[in-house]
Amino acid sequence: MSQSNSTILTESGTNELEIIEFHLIKQLPNGGTKTCYYGINVAKVREVIQVPDTTDYPNAQPHMVGVFSSRDILTPLVDLGGWLGVRTSENMEKKFVIVTDFNRMTNGFLIDSISRIHRISWNDVESPSQFLEAGEQDCVVAVVRKDGNLIMILDFEKIIADINPELSMEKYDVTVDKSVDLNQRMITKRNGKTIMVVDDSAFIRNLIQDTLTSAGYNVIACKDGGEGHDKLMELAESAKAENLPIDDLIDAIVTDVEMPRMDGMHLLKRLRDSEAYAVTPIVMFSSLMSEDNRAKAIALGANDTITKPEIGKMVTMMDKYIFS
Structure with a gap:
């Protein structure tokens, strides 16, 4: 096995x-x-x-x-x-x-x-x-x-x-995490950014959303890879129709691996093969992120990975890829 x-x-x-x-x-x-x-x-x-x-x-x-x-x-x-x-x-x-x-x-x-x-x-x-x-x-x-x-x-x-x-990750509270920049200037910067969170567990999805929104980010939540892909394609069409860069609508994506309809790795592959999301920051957030699976995620085009207990890394990682 x-x-x-x-x-x-x-x-x-x-x-x-x-x-x-x-x-x-x-x-x-x-x-x-x-x-x-x-x-x-x-x-x-x-x-x-x-x-x-x-x-x-x-x-x-x-x-x-x-x-x-x-x-x-x-x-x-x-x-x-x-x-x-x-x-x-x-x-x-x-x-x-x-x-x-x-x-x-x-x-x-x-x-x-x-x-x-x-x-x-x-x-x-x-x-x-x-x-x-x-x-x-x-x-x-x-x-x-x-x-x-x-x-x-x-x-x-x-x-x-x-x-x-x-x-449980429920114990994590970003508002008391001294490693996260929570001054008003940074929160205001994050208020202008939107992250899509794709996870089939409502329990996990809500934890990620609460963590990111508490730090100032806007979040679009999707319950599986299929819904995430459909919504991202709609955003790409809207951006194209209005002659806007895609990061005017979406700045980064956090996705699970295991999901109905379309798993996170396949979603990642499809996005990297598309013109709109070729360089959008994408982070894989999974309970199965072994070194081998991390290497495969990076090879498919992920910017980074997080193992699910480490939700405390989420905000600083988003800051790194969105603002750098």
């Missing part, structure tokens, strides 16, 4: 990914069961193991089963069904654990069964807003249709932030 991790996600902006399909078996009031289908990007998964012995952790958050050692790393084990409100069997002998590795953190998630890996195009990954009005509290970032089932791609960043708030 590790070999796939390093190639499929950012393979020259091909707009493809691999997901692991897994299940929770919901216990129904009548004694029956119902299979619930979920998915996670292969690139976020370190391994799938049988349920390990765990040690209770004092004052643990709700739905934290305990901690265990994964390759010598102390790892929390989360009852995923409990967090999602899906009541499952308490028999641990038949369950499995998905061990994830992203945002520089290792976590374990308790599941009932593992199915298989699907290689799919991001074009076939639907936004949850197709099905419901997704808000900041929603934990589904995308939906995949396979074999007559709807596979829900979960927002694991949000789940981890909810279970361990101390590690």
